[in-house]
Structure formats: C-alpha cells, structure tokens
Amino acid sequence: MDFRDFGNALLGKYKEVSIIFPDHSDYEAARQLYNRMHNLYPSMIIRTLNQSALKELVHYVAINNIELAIRGGGHHIAGFGSTQGGILLDFSIYRDVGIDEENRIASVSPGARLGDVDQALCQKGYVIPTGTVSDTGIAGLTLGGGIGWLLGTYGFTCENLVGADVLLASGEIVRAEDPGHEDLLWALRGGGGNFGIVLEFRYALSKLPRVYCGTIEVLGKDIEGVLNSLIVYLGKHCPSNLVVAPVLQNLGHDRGCCLSIDFCLSGSEDHMEIIRLEEYLGLPQKHLFLTSDFVSWQSWSDERFAQPMRGYWKSVCPDAFGEEIWSSLLKWIERVPGSNCSITIEHLNPSRRLETRVDSALPIAEKNYGILFSARWLTPSDDLEYMNWVRGAVESITSSQRCSSYSNYTFEGENDDQAARVIEGGRLVQTKQKYDPSNVLRRNHNIHRDTL
Ligand SMILES: Cc1cc2nc3c(=O)[nH]c(=O)nc-3n(C[C@H](O)[C@H](O)[C@H](O)COP(=O)(O)OP(=O)(O)OC[C@H]3O[C@@H](n4cnc5c(N)ncnc54)[C@H](O)[C@@H]3O)c2cc1C
Structure with a gap:
C-alpha cells in the first residue's frame, strides 16, 4: 500500500486523524522546522493522538522500513522533527497541560511548548524545571535532558519525569512508571526518542520558588x-x-x-x-x-x-x-x-x-x-x-x-558521546534492544549499532 492509500485508509477509519499531503495548501507551512538548514519534504504529515491509528502507523512504517520522524516543538537543531521522504508524525498541535494536585503530577501532551507548561503551572504555584526559550518543545527537551533556570534547585527536566504513556515499536502501549519498565523510564530521561513514541509525559510538580x-x-x-x-x-x-x-x-x-x-x-x-x-x-x-x-x-x-x-x-x-x-x-x-x-x-x-x-x-x-x-x-x-x-x-x-x-x-552524526555509548554497549543499548530491536525509531541521536 503506498503512502496515499495508507493515509486515506486512516482518514476513512478515524475521525481524529488529520493528514497533510504534499499537494495540500497547508503543507509548505506544516513541513517547516525551526532550523532552516533542514529543508525536508516528508511524504505525508499525520496529526493524531488516536491510539489505534498510531498503532497502525507504527506497524506500517515498521513493515515497510519507512523513516518516521516525530515532532514535538520542531526545535531540534539537527532537524530530527522532520524527514526527507518518510512520514512525519506531527504532535505540535497537542499542547494540553493537566494538573493532578493530589498526587502532585503534571500530565503534558507531546506537542506542548515550555510556555504552555509555565502558563498552566505557575498560576497555581507549581513549576517543572525546563529550558529558557518558551517556544521550545518539552518533548525533545525532556528526552534529551533539559537545562534551565531551575537546574540547581530541581535538576534537569528529564530528572522530573516520573511517568509516560509510550507506544512501542511492537504496537504495545505501556506506562513507563509501571513495574517492569524501570529501564524505559530511565532511558526516556535523557536517552533521546529511541525507545518509543511518547503520547503523554508525566512530571513531578514542584513548588514555584520566589x-x-x-x-x-x-x-x-x-x-x-x-x-x-x-x-x-x-x-x-x-x-x-x-x-x-x-x-x-x-x-x-x-x-x-x-x-x-x-x-x-x-x-x-x-x-x-x-x-x-x-x-x-x-x-x-x-x-x-x-x-x-x-x-x-x-x-x-x-x-x-x-x-x-x-x-x-x-x-x-x-x-x-x-x-x-x-x-x-x-x-x-x-x-x-x-x-x-x-x-x-x-x-x-x-x-x-x-x-x-x-x-x-x-x-x-x-x-x-x-x-x-x-x-x-x-x-x-x-x-x-x-x-x-x-x-x-x-x-x-x-x-x-x-x-x-x-x-x-548537536547535529546528527556529531554526538561523539552517543557514539561512544553505543560502541561500549551497556544499559542504554540493552534498553534499545529490548524496546526497539529493529530500530523503527531512528530519526534521533540514534543508539542503534547499525547507524554508526
Ligand atoms: C531557540 C532554542 C532554545 C533552546 N533552549 C534550550 C534550553 O534552554 N535548554 C535546553 O536544554 N535545550 C534548549 N534547546 C534545545 C532543545 O532542548 C532541543 O532542541 C529539543 O530537542 C527541542 O524539543 P522539540 O520537541 O522542540 O524538538 P523536536 O525537533 O520536535 O524533537 C526533537 C527530538 O525528540 C524526539 N521526539 C519529539 N517528540 C517525541 C515523542 N513524543 N516521542 C518520542 N520522541 C519524540 C524527536 O524524534 C526528535 O529526535 C533550545 C533549542 C532552541 C532551538
């Protein structure tokens, strides 16, 4: 099934799916990344949080060996928030931030920007330590680390991640905080987008300091x-x-x-x-x-x-x-x-x-x-x-x-540290092996040996 047939089939089945094909008038604006060095043309841009549709998408890219890019805020300097010829899963319109005051947890949709998080939390006296430019996506920021003004008080953003709903390359959806997935939660904290598609991030709420x-x-x-x-x-x-x-x-x-x-x-x-x-x-x-x-x-x-x-x-x-x-x-x-x-x-x-x-x-x-x-x-x-x-x-x-x-x-291929960690093997490589052995999720600082 080619891209268009697959996309049209999804559109026919799920009303919560929207797709922008290259001949659509929104395509030019939708494909753009923050870093204009990357002039990439995905074969289609899919926007959805519907779990069944996403499972079909992952299955489709896996069996057809298609590159899948995942966009949060589209700010990664390496252009990982899009793909040349592959499929772009664009979460950037999903920007909700929910607060569970009883358990002191914030639930954040994968397209939220740092400004969305601050606006929602700070007015209630809470905060998550994030970065310093408000249009940056919290998804990529967290998966790569997260350095900001509250680093000394509350740590890196990723150190505040306490849970996540994750769609794995196998099509299974898991909660990273559940027993048996300690390795996944650990890897999501700074290991990049290698291990699964995060559908919701959950962070510990901290008190907004003076x-x-x-x-x-x-x-x-x-x-x-x-x-x-x-x-x-x-x-x-x-x-x-x-x-x-x-x-x-x-x-x-x-x-x-x-x-x-x-x-x-x-x-x-x-x-x-x-x-x-x-x-x-x-x-x-x-x-x-x-x-x-x-x-x-x-x-x-x-x-x-x-x-x-x-x-x-x-x-x-x-x-x-x-x-x-x-x-x-x-x-x-x-x-x-x-x-x-x-x-x-x-x-x-x-x-x-x-x-x-x-x-x-x-x-x-x-x-x-x-x-x-x-x-x-x-x-x-x-x-x-x-x-x-x-x-x-x-x-x-x-x-x-x-x-x-x-x-x-860091640009693609220029992260020597990541390369060293892959060569040395160890916990990160084992976690990749467990959750995405075929390297379906590779549009990132990839830790799969084949990409070195
Ligand atoms: C202007 C600017 C200011 C910045 N300021 C800071 C700062 O103060 N502190 C700091 O630490 N960093 C900062 N950064 C760097 C920033 O942390 C990274 O660019 C980060 O990747 C941006 O996240 P994003 O969601 O916008 O990126 P995207 O390009 O959308 O995604 C980045 C990566 O995350 C993966 N990804 C995104 N969403 C998901 C998901 N839901 N599931 C799985 N994988 C996913 C993508 O595949 C990609 O590999 C800044 C960058 C810019 C351009």
Whole structure:
C-alpha cells in the first residue's frame, strides 16, 4: 500500500486523524522546522493522538522500513522533527497541560511548548524545571535532558519525569512508571526518542520558588578579568539555587565584545547572593534586576531566537574550565562571522545540586559545565563560514581535552558521546534492544549499532 492509500485508509477509519499531503495548501507551512538548514519534504504529515491509528502507523512504517520522524516543538537543531521522504508524525498541535494536585503530577501532551507548561503551572504555584526559550518543545527537551533556570534547585527536566504513556515499536502501549519498565523510564530521561513514541509525559510538580532574575553586563577589556573570577566563583562558591549563564557576544565594530552574566536566584528571601557575586567579580552595584516574575523570565530571551534562521550549534562539556578555555573563548568571540553568534557557558553545578539527582540516561548529568557555540544566519551561501566558526571554536577546546557533548544541541552524526555509548554497549543499548530491536525509531541521536 503506498503512502496515499495508507493515509486515506486512516482518514476513512478515524475521525481524529488529520493528514497533510504534499499537494495540500497547508503543507509548505506544516513541513517547516525551526532550523532552516533542514529543508525536508516528508511524504505525508499525520496529526493524531488516536491510539489505534498510531498503532497502525507504527506497524506500517515498521513493515515497510519507512523513516518516521516525530515532532514535538520542531526545535531540534539537527532537524530530527522532520524527514526527507518518510512520514512525519506531527504532535505540535497537542499542547494540553493537566494538573493532578493530589498526587502532585503534571500530565503534558507531546506537542506542548515550555510556555504552555509555565502558563498552566505557575498560576497555581507549581513549576517543572525546563529550558529558557518558551517556544521550545518539552518533548525533545525532556528526552534529551533539559537545562534551565531551575537546574540547581530541581535538576534537569528529564530528572522530573516520573511517568509516560509510550507506544512501542511492537504496537504495545505501556506506562513507563509501571513495574517492569524501570529501564524505559530511565532511558526516556535523557536517552533521546529511541525507545518509543511518547503520547503523554508525566512530571513531578514542584513548588514555584520566589525568584530574583537579572543580568550583569561587562564590556570590552574588562571581560577577561571578570570571566577569570567568575569561573573561580562558579567552581568554589556558587550555591545550588543560583543559576548563572554567562553569554559572550560580539556587538560589532563600534561596541566590541560583550559578556552578559544572566542569572536566576531562586528560593531566597533576599538577593544577598547576587551582591556577593558582584563583589567577587569586582563589580559592586553593577547588576541589573529585571524581574521576579518567573513566567516573564522564562520568555526573556524569546525575542533573540524568535526568527527562524539557518543554524549550527555544537556543545562541549569539559571537566575542567581553566584559563586556556576561557582565553580561547575570548579569541573566538572576536572572530564571529555575524551578529547572531554567541557562546553560552552553562554551569551544571553537579556537586551542589546533589539532592535533586535522579538516575537517568543523561550522559552530562555529572559534568561541571556545558559550553554552547551557536551560530545563526540567513543566507545559504554563508553556511560554511558560520559552520567553520563553530567547528574551529569547538576544536580549540576538544584538541586539548576529551569532552562530552549535550545531544539537544548537536547535529546528527556529531554526538561523539552517543557514539561512544553505543560502541561500549551497556544499559542504554540493552534498553534499545529490548524496546526497539529493529530500530523503527531512528530519526534521533540514534543508539542503534547499525547507524554508526
Ligand atoms: C531557540 C532554542 C532554545 C533552546 N533552549 C534550550 C534550553 O534552554 N535548554 C535546553 O536544554 N535545550 C534548549 N534547546 C534545545 C532543545 O532542548 C532541543 O532542541 C529539543 O530537542 C527541542 O524539543 P522539540 O520537541 O522542540 O524538538 P523536536 O525537533 O520536535 O524533537 C526533537 C527530538 O525528540 C524526539 N521526539 C519529539 N517528540 C517525541 C515523542 N513524543 N516521542 C518520542 N520522541 C519524540 C524527536 O524524534 C526528535 O529526535 C533550545 C533549542 C532552541 C532551538
């Protein structure tokens, strides 16, 4: 049965199914991904949460060896939220968030964005720690990890996942929190979309803490000294309830380089820790308070990322963050090819956020730092220049030490960590073997040996 016959058969059987074929007027908009580097044309786009229809879909792609892409928010930089010629299962219109206050659990549909989750939970005094740009999908974010402003207080997003309804490649639907599926729940926490199609995510609800959010801006020649002190502060003093994200940018000829030390202090009665930080950096009274409204802070960076552009990102998670690293970052930020390039340091603070730790498949859970090199631009003819900037900057670090990388920020085939985990075998590979031995779900950072 060809795609169209299969699609039409589903439409005839299930009224909750909608399908967009390539000749439909909605197709062009529906196929687009956040990262415009990926210009992919699926053979059809299916939208449904009907379990019987989804079982038929999985059976169809499995027996015909068709690539199936699953889209949550469509933000993965590698373009995993679509496929060239395969079938796109597009969950992006399913954005419900339910709250079970008695059991303190949030049930989240697979197309929900971080903003949907914050809007629904925060007004009731709850929160799930997520990421920092509100249009990002919570599905991909969770399956790959989830780094955000409440990391120190409540951990990675995936560490808060307590259950999920999962459609397996076999066609069976299971609850990941049920006895016998501990391995599945573990793997969904940071192991990617390898193990099943998640139809609903369930998270532990946490209390929305009081927050104090803002930034410290440093320009020009002061950056080097401040960065040096900041790294010492982060390593030795930064408490778990303070998440600091220093971002290096180049503002162009007139203004030069800029370091914005964005921060979110949570669960504190006062902002003394920010004053301590300023003093440590030799920048008394330099911080700019921006908001104490967590929902606003969660979308504070939205504008910077609003326009879909071409993008290339890479991340490295070094064990040690010495002078040779930050001086290299300063060199590379001076050489940016365009204004939409940045280097963000993510402080993961593993030793001080001990109490939030949950067993997960996330390879970077024990790392001290992540460094995200991000380049965004508009014109295809500039691709190489921007990509080479990111690659050169990354190599300047990885040439002297072995680094892990964060899969949510990494292109296909460039996640050495994932590849190493597949080669080494172990728990993740065994879990893939148990739940998807034929690798039906492979449009992700795939952990199946055949894809290496
Ligand atoms: C502007 C921007 C800001 C970001 N900010 C942050 C941040 O602050 N913190 C952070 O940690 N990350 C951040 N990221 C990275 C983000 O976590 C990843 O891009 C993530 O994959 C996005 O999820 P998505 O659902 O939008 O992606 P999609 O592209 O829709 O999906 C990503 C992957 O998840 C799989 N998948 C999606 N839904 C399902 C499902 N229901 N069942 C099984 N598999 C599924 C897909 O197959 C695919 O492999 C950001 C990315 C962007 C572009």
